[in-house]
Amino acid sequence: MIDGLVGGRLYGEAQIRTGQNGKRFVTCKVRATTGDGDTLFVNVIAFDDDVQTGLLALSDADSVALSGALTPKVWTDKNGLVKPALDMVAHGLLTAYDVRRKRSVMTGQPAEQDGGDPDEAL
Structure with missing residues (x-):
């Protein structure tokens, strides 16, 4: 297990499941871009209520940063190419909404008036 931080964009919608x-x-x-420009998919599972709520509030392609336990994996695409992937048990979450809210507290301005692109902060 690796303790890590992954930033990227949600790929599809988060799904509620019951064990x-x-x-x-x-x-x-989550679709993340590596340093050399390749795309890496991170399969995320969240048991923490706050992380679950945050993920369910997001839409496809929304920016997100997650922290948690990472496990490296590989998968084979339909062309037979072996590609890397990561599995993550997420313990923490940061979204563009959280960035706007924190910025508004720091500047004293309402979040919708901070003027910045929330995705720029991630």
Whole structure:
């Protein structure tokens, strides 16, 4: 297990699921760009209520940063190419909404008047 931070964009919508024990969890995929420009998909699962709520509030392609336990994986695409992927158990979440809210507290301006693109902060 690797403790990591991943920033990217939500790929599709987050999904609510229920485990065999009856406990709710949320899954989603995040598309992250590597340093050399390749795309890496991160399969995310969240058990924390606050992280679940934040993920469910996002839409496809919204910016997100997640922290948690990472496990490296590989998968084979339909052309037979082996590609890297990551599985993450997310413990923390930061979205553009959180950035705007924190910026408004720091500047004393309402969040909708801060004038900045919230995705620029991520």
